[in-house]
Amino acid sequence: MEQSALTEPVLLVLLSLAEQPRHGYSILKDVEQMSEGRVVLSTGTLYGALQRLLEKGWIEHFEEDESSRDRRAYRLTPRGRRVLQGEIGRMKHLTKLARIRTRPGEV
Amino acid sequence: MLAFYRCLLRLYPAEYVHEYADEMVLVFRQAQQAAREQNVQRRVLFYIRELFGILEGAYRAQCRNFHWTPFRRFEMRSEFRFSRVTVAVMTALLAFVVLTIDYVRNIAANPGSQPTIGILHIPSLSRVLFFLAYGLFTMCIYGSIGYGVILALRKAGLRK
Numbered sequence: 001m002e003q004s005a006l007t008e009p010v011l012l013v014l015l016s017l018a019e020q021p022r023h024g025y026s027i028l029k030d031v032e033q034m035s036e037g038r039v040v041l042s043t044g045t046l047y048g049a050l051q052r053l054l055e056k057g058w059i060e061h062f063e064e065d066e067s068s069r070d071r072r073a074y075r076l077t078p079r080g081r082r083v084l085q086g087e088i089g090r091m092k093h094l095t096k097l098a099r100i101r102t103r104p105g106e107v
Numbered sequence: 108m109l110a111f112y113r114c115l116l117r118l119y120p121a122e123y124v125h126e127y128a129d130e131m132v133l134v135f136r137q138a139q140q141a142a143r144e145q146n147v148q149r150r151v152l153f154y155i156r157e158l159f160g161i162l163e164g165a166y167r168a169q170c171r172n173f174h175w176t177p178f179r180r181f182e183m184r185s186e187f188r189f190s191r192v193t194v195a196v197m198t199a200l201l202a203f204v205v206l207t208i209d210y211v212r213n214i215a216a217n218p219g220s221q222p223t224i225g226i227l228h229i230p231s232l233s234r235v236l237f238f239l240a241y242g243l244f245t246m247c248i249y250g251s252i253g254y255g256v257i258l259a260l261r262k263a264g265l266r267k
Contacts, residue, residue, distance in 0.1 A: 023134075024130055024131070024133070024134040025133075025134045025137040025138065028134065028138060040156065041160075042156045042157045042159070042160025042161065042164075043131045043134045043135045043138065043157060043160060043161070044131075044157070044159075044160035044161035044162070044163060044164030044165070045160045045163070045164060046134070047127050047130070047131050047134075047164065048163075048164040048167055048168065050127075051123070051126075051127070051168075071130070071133060072130060
């Protein structure tokens with residue numbers, strides 16, 4: 001089944017979790033840092049996205065020793081990683097296409 | 108502000124609150140502490156963003172939680188029971204409304220003449236008694252129909 005393009009916040013959340021498991025606040029800060037301050041998520045938006053990603057099975061709770069209900073970490077699942085790689089491949093293709101089509105001197 | 112944030116979390120569905128509320132409050136507190144170190148403009152932006160974020164999130168969560176179906180109004184919960192008193196009172200109210208509409212319509216149509224209910228002309232002395240008897244009769248008819256429908260639905264096993 002073909003996956004539709006991910007929204008930028010979702011893509012950034014997945015990228016953030018691709019590196020290592022993170023808690024909610026850590027995801028917020030990482031997304032802001034990766035987008036150079038362009039994408040700043042609110043807690044409502046972040047947890048809405050996390051809930052959808054959990055339902056799709058792209059991320060999962062990461063059990064830690066000191067993990068409690070109000071401080072849970074999330075990590076990417078193999079399925080989520082495949083989706084992310086698919087999206088990166090799609091973006092690479094688009095970038096390549098854009099480079100070719102916007103080459104100077106071509107009409 | 109944290110108390111207000113907790114209040115806003117009540118806009119989410121109960122399952123969502125149970126699953127994420129504590130975590131969201133913790134993240135909000137951390138973000139709020141970071142925002143306190145910034146200038147006023149950024150702090151105001153932070154609160155506005157959080158306010159709209161939580162309202163939007165609650166709206167989305169409620170929409171996801173609500174599965175609308177055109178047949179929803181005919182669905183009956185398994186624990187649903189019609190009380191006979193409720194049926195009787197509702198039928199009486201319905202009959203009263205129908206009769207009143209009919210009565211007023213007749214008065215409006217024939218201002219000088221004897222008021223009627225339906226096809227019946229009522230003598231002035233016994234008008235009230237007849238009105239009550241007619242009301243009771245109509246109530247019984249509507250009640251029987253209503254009870255028959257409910258019984259049929261139950262027998263058909265119409266459940267959620």
